Structure formats: C-alpha cells, structure tokens
Amino acid sequence: MHEMSIAMSIVESVVAHAQKEGALRISGVELLVGKLAGIEAESLKFCFSAAAAGTLAAKALLVVEEPEGVGECGECGMRFQVTFYYAECPKCRSLRITIVSGEEFLIQSITIEEEGEQENV
C-alpha cells in the first residue's frame, strides 16, 4: 500500500527536476530498487502510471533495476547472495550476517525530451 505514496513522491521529484531542466516531457525514469528494499517493484510500476497521469511523466517508461541482496558474514567475512534478512553463512553457518547491498532505493536517472536547435529546411 505504501507503494502508492512512494510512486507519488517519485513523480513529484522527477517532474520537479524535469521542469528545472525545461523539459517538454519525461520519456523515461530509471529506478534502482534493491531486492531487500521492502518495495514491491510490480506494485510500484502499477502505481507509477496512476501517479504520473496528467504530469510531464505521464508517458514515461519506467525501468526498474533490482540488484540482488548481498550479505557479509560477521564471523568469517564471506560475502554471499541473500534473499532475506535471516541469512546463514554458507561457509561457517553463522547467523551474524550484515546486509551490505540490496537495500538501495534510488531514482537513478530521468530521460527528458526538450526542444532542439532550430534547423533551416
């Protein structure tokens, strides 16, 4: 359910950036949503199109990159892929795991359309 308010804040933010750049419209938005970020990417995409309606981002293509979670073992230091917070070290079986990536939640970039130089035909 929080995906809707988050989608609205993303639209707000990218529209503000696009307006500052003098864009005609936003054609693309790239997000980085780690698999451990607590965000359902599919739900976010659905909400984004609703939140973007009637704004400069109305026709923007939303691309979501979902980096895998990576944990680091507090005992032996091994780094390995994790899908959840309660990971176990595959090497030493320790549960003292710290998440080192996969919690990212960023607006990576926006692609804007703007008026080009006037060309003489």
Added chain:
Amino acid sequence: MCDTCGCSADGGAVLRKPGESDYLMYVSDGNHGYTHHHAGEEHHSSANVQGEHHDHAHDYHHHESITRKIVLEQDVLQKNNLLAERNRGYFEARHIFALNFLSSPGSGKTTLLEIIIPLLQQRIPVAVIEGDQQTTNDADRIHALGVPVIQINTGSGCHLDALMVNRAVKELEVQDNSLLCIENVGNLVCPALFDLGEALKVVIISVTEGDDKPLKYPTMFHEADLCILNKIDLLPYVEFDVAKCRENAMRVNHHLEWFEVSAKSGEGLAILLEWLEHRLSHH
C-alpha cells in the same frame, strides 16, 4: 491546509486533540506544488506542453525534440529521511528521547503505554503522539493519564511519516528532557520504511499472533532496536513457542533487544522499565 484549493495535503493526514473537538490541523509543509499537486494546474501545464509539441510537429521549420538523460542517483525516500534527521536533531538538542512503537493492530501498543507511562512519569515527563487512520480513541485513552497527547489521523495513509511527526511535535509542545512515545499506525509492513527521527524503534508482538511473525515481516524486525513480546499471561491458552519466536527474531536481527511482558498482569515490566531507564539516563 492548502490555501489555494482547500485540499488536505500529505495524503489527507490531520492532527486532532482529545477533549478539543474544535481542534483540527492539516498536515502540510506549506510549500505549494511540492508536497502535492493540483490536478487542474498539472493538467494545464501538461496540455500546454503537448499543444506546443503538436504545433511543432506540423511546422516546416523543424524544432527537433531531442532527448537527454539526467543522472540523479537520488534516494527515493530522501525527502522523508532529511526531515527525519531534522526531527532527530531537534530531539537531541532538547534531550527528548523519542521511541517509535510499531506492531500489528491489536498487539497491545496502547495498553502497554497506559501501563508504563505512569511508572516512567515518576522520573521523566512523557508526551505521546498517536497514529491511526481514524478516530481519537487511542489519544483519548492516553489523555486520561494526564499526559500531553496529539492524534495523527492518516486518513488513507498506512504509516506515519517524518512530516506528520514534525507538525505534531510543534502542536504538542514537548518539554525538554522528556520521553516522547510515538505510537505508529498498526501495520507491520509500511512503517518500517519511514524514519521519523526517533532514537529507537520498538516492535511489539503478542502471543496471540504466530511465532513466525519475525520471518513473515522481516523488514520490520530488521529495522527495530527492541522487540517486546506482549500478552505472555495468555501463554497457557495459546500455541505459541516463545523460544522459537525469539530465535526467529534474532535470525532476522541479531542486535535486537528482547523482552517478554504482560501489560495486563505486569509480568516482565520491571525488566523493560529498568532497561528503558538505563537508556534514558545515558541519553
């Protein structure tokens, strides 16, 4: 409230005070066009842009529309996180120890507050922010204890955010050197993502829920600093494995402080209060 159109911003969240039926404050950061958009205005600007573009498409002197990529690398929750840090700085400067209480609906957050506040109040002033979608029921219960309290009604919102707390604190007049208890909306999912500026997150579960709750809602337990298992007086009547639940919670977050209490019978509260008082004195 928005001065232009009268709409309520921030998802329609409002502040209410028990015993003051006339009091109603809209949560809004007052910065127009940033917190919320007026559908009409957006529509106009969008229509203009599309209109212009349409004209150009039929113009023989081509104004080619070119695309450009702008790298932002901006945290999506940046606005909330920045405001949460402002709240945190305000709390630290005034020695306000803020606790964010999180749980499913019905696990006993308000009952626990009703029991521990009179005990804590003997050594430190306490103020409370209550979060619920609707009603001032919880704030009314806290108000009966005689402590300052304000209710945030989030309307359609499923969590408190830093802006709501920022506004609520201004209305509440929290004393210096005090304890601020923020009771979040009953929800084990969304509130985990929104920093309010608290010193500690306290997650509460009760024995009438499943002992696998930490595994089902790992984000919340991963974010929490302490976990309070409530309603242990009901253990003889329910199938709940305390050791298993604790193990599950520790697997998700091995830094979690663990407490077992009954807000009803008072069992285990002395240990919890001792821990809280220790943290308060070192704050």
